Amino acid sequence: MSRPIRKAVFPVAGLGTRFLPATKVMPKEMLVVVDKPLIQWAVEEAAAAGCTDFIFVTSRGKSMQVDHFDHHEELVQVLTQRGKKAELEAVEAILPPDGRVISTRQPRALGLGHAVWCAKRIVGDEPFAVILPDDMVLADTPCLKQMVEAYNRTGGSVVGVMDVPREHTRRYGILDVAADDRREGSLVPIKGLVEKPAPENAPSTLSIIGRYILQPEIFDHLEKGERGAGGEIQLTDAMARMIGQGPFHGYRFRGTRYDCGDKAGYIAANLAFALERPDLAPAVRAHVKRLAG
Numbered sequence: 001m002s003r004p005i006r007k008a009v010f011p012v013a014g015l016g017t018r019f020l021p022a023t024k025v026m027p028k029e030m031l032v033v034v035d036k037p038l039i040q041w042a043v044e045e046a047a048a049a050g051c052t053d054f055i056f057v058t059s060r061g062k063s064m065q066v067d068h069f070d071h072h073e074e075l076v077q078v079l080t081q082r083g084k085k086a087e088l089e090a091v092e093a094i095l096p097p098d099g100r101v102i103s104t105r106q107p108r109a110l111g112l113g114h115a116v117w118c119a120k121r122i123v124g125d126e127p128f129a130v131i132l133p134d135d136m137v138l139a140d141t142p143c144l145k146q147m148v149e150a151y152n153r154t155g156g157s158v159v160g161v162m163d164v165p166r167e168h169t170r171r172y173g174i175l176d177v178a179a180d181d182r183r184e185g186s187l188v189p190i191k192g193l194v195e196k197p198a199p200e201n202a203p204s205t206l207s208i209i210g211r212y213i214l215q216p217e218i219f220d221h222l223e224k225g226e227r228g229a230g231g232e233i234q235l236t237d238a239m240a241r242m243i244g245q246g247p248f249h250g251y252r253f254r255g256t257r258y259d260c261g262d263k264a265g266y267i268a269a270n271l272a273f274a275l276e277r278p279d280l281a282p283a284v285r286a287h288v289k290r291l292a293g
């Protein structure tokens, strides 16, 4: 029996340089897709996958993300007085139960691996999920829920994966795989992992997106603080050291991934998610048609 995934870690301490100047003061994860900040989409996905504890790894000037999940008494009073029920529901429904939002800091942006390591004491000795909020997946079943269902069959570690064009391998952690039937919803046993390889050196085009289910032993590998690609402490390098120590699979999720850390990807996500909304789709479709025509 696989141990349950109760804790979700959100590493949100990065500098967001690709989105400057928008992210000079405002955290990237507060960028809005349709009508919710990225961090809210991520927390909702974790909750839908059964997570009950939400761990934010933030940094200087990023506490806004934690505030977003706090009770706002003045706002509640005003909305109640004005009879704005839908708006009241929208701000109250996002609040996890008391004590379930936990925040820690990454004092220096030393890389994703270091950000995850900063959550070590809060995660403790149990498997956990990691969601990068700037990776959004539009899917019938939320991506992390699909992964938890796959993990319940295999145990060990599971990372969300998708094929990317070979010329883009330099942007991702890439899998070396033993066998791959290429079907969505399938699990791919991992032989090796390489962070940001040049296209000619990439062992495949199967890349890791911002969804992970990890075993607590990952912290032992992150502890060493070894620098990898770009001089950063890479999560991929620590994961690579766990291969062979237990089941380790890539999961080809069902759905479409949008890279919201990138301007074009972010705009595409807004359109795609708006087109899913019955109240917005007709107007958005008309705008797109006019602009494209």
Ligand code: UTP
Pocket: 011, 012, 013, 014, 015, 016, 017, 018, 019, 028, 057, 106, 108, 109, 110, 111, 112, 114, 115, 132, 133, 134, 261
């Ligand atoms: P990115 O590679 O997207 O980096 O990090 P970034 O700093 O957010 O953005 P750019 O590339 O400069 O535009 C992937 C995820 O890892 C987190 C980020 O917040 C993001 O969610 N991260 C990255 C940290 O929390 N700490 C780090 O030191 C690096």
